[in-house]
Amino acid sequence: MTVGVHGILAPNPWLEGSGRHDFRESVLDLALIRAEAYGWHAPYGWRTPTGKKLFHVPDRWLDCDKGGDWAGGTQIRELAWMQADIPEDARHPRLPVLPLTRMLIDALHRVGSLTFTALQAYLPLQSAAGDASGDLDDMRDWFALAAPTAAVDVHVTVAAAPSVVWDSPEESARVRHAVQERLGTAAEVGAPSQGDTSRFAGRAKTRSPLEGARTVVHFLCRTREWTPDAAVWLVEVTGDALRSTGHTTPVVVTASSLHGLDDFHAP
Structure with missing residues (x-):
C-alpha cells in the first residue's frame, strides 16, 4: 500500500543550506527513523550477509519505496509518499494507514511549516481481513x-x-451509506456541489498509484476538524465501507480539504 501527504511546505530557513534533493532525502530518512522509534517498522524478509533471516513479524510492514515532489513554490504538491509491503500472511482488518501517515507528518513538521491539504492512500483491500468495527x-x-x-x-x-x-x-x-454508518453523528456525508468540485480541480500535482484509475465514488464529508489524523480516519472508514459492500480490489482513496489554505502566505 502507499500513503501520500499533499500540501505546501515552508522549510525552516536554517535548514535550507543543502540542495533540494538532499533535503527531501533527509526528510524521508527522518520518517523511517520515526517509524522505528514508534516500533512500527519491521524488516520482514530481510536477510544478513550470511543468509540468516532477521525478523518475521507478520502483523507489520516493510518500507519498499518512497519519494516526494519538492519543486518548491506555493503550489500544492505531494510532498512525501511512502510505499509499504504487506506480507501475504498479515491478514488483519486494518492496513497501516495511520503509522505511514503519522511518520511522514512528523518528519515534515520537524523541518518546516506544513499546510496540509490532502491524504491519498492506495489500499490493497484484498490484503485486509476481519472485523475493524471496534477500532473504528x-x-x-x-x-x-x-x-x-x-x-x-x-x-x-x-x-x-x-x-x-x-x-x-x-x-x-451503498458505499456512502456504509461510510455514514461508521461515522455516526461525528461527521456527515453529503453530495458535493459543482462549485466545491471545481474549486479543487487542478490544485494538486500528484503521481497515480493506480494506473488509469477512474473515480467511482465522490462525496463531501462535513467533519469537526481538518487534521492529518482526521484524514486518516476518513480514509480508513471509506476503505472499511468498501470492504463491507463487497469490494476487494485495490482502490485509491483521497481525503482533501482547502481549509485554512486561503490564509496561507508563503515566505
Whole structure:
C-alpha cells in the first residue's frame, strides 16, 4: 500500500543550506527513523550477509519505496509518499494507514511549516481481513470530542482500475451509506456541489498509484476538524465501507480539504 501527504511546505530557513534533493532525502530518512522509534517498522524478509533471516513479524510492514515532489513554490504538491509491503500472511482488518501517515507528518513538521491539504492512500483491500468495527468505533468517539460548531468540508474520492465494473450510481450510494454508518453523528456525508468540485480541480500535482484509475465514488464529508489524523480516519472508514459492500480490489482513496489554505502566505 502507499500513503501520500499533499500540501505546501515552508522549510525552516536554517535548514535550507543543502540542495533540494538532499533535503527531501533527509526528510524521508527522518520518517523511517520515526517509524522505528514508534516500533512500527519491521524488516520482514530481510536477510544478513550470511543468509540468516532477521525478523518475521507478520502483523507489520516493510518500507519498499518512497519519494516526494519538492519543486518548491506555493503550489500544492505531494510532498512525501511512502510505499509499504504487506506480507501475504498479515491478514488483519486494518492496513497501516495511520503509522505511514503519522511518520511522514512528523518528519515534515520537524523541518518546516506544513499546510496540509490532502491524504491519498492506495489500499490493497484484498490484503485486509476481519472485523475493524471496534477500532473504528474508538476513532469515531475520538473525533466526536471536537467542537461541533467548527465544521470543515472534506472531499473524499475513491478511484478504481478501469477494469473494475461499478453499478453506479446505486453502488456509490451503498458505499456512502456504509461510510455514514461508521461515522455516526461525528461527521456527515453529503453530495458535493459543482462549485466545491471545481474549486479543487487542478490544485494538486500528484503521481497515480493506480494506473488509469477512474473515480467511482465522490462525496463531501462535513467533519469537526481538518487534521492529518482526521484524514486518516476518513480514509480508513471509506476503505472499511468498501470492504463491507463487497469490494476487494485495490482502490485509491483521497481525503482533501482547502481549509485554512486561503490564509496561507508563503515566505
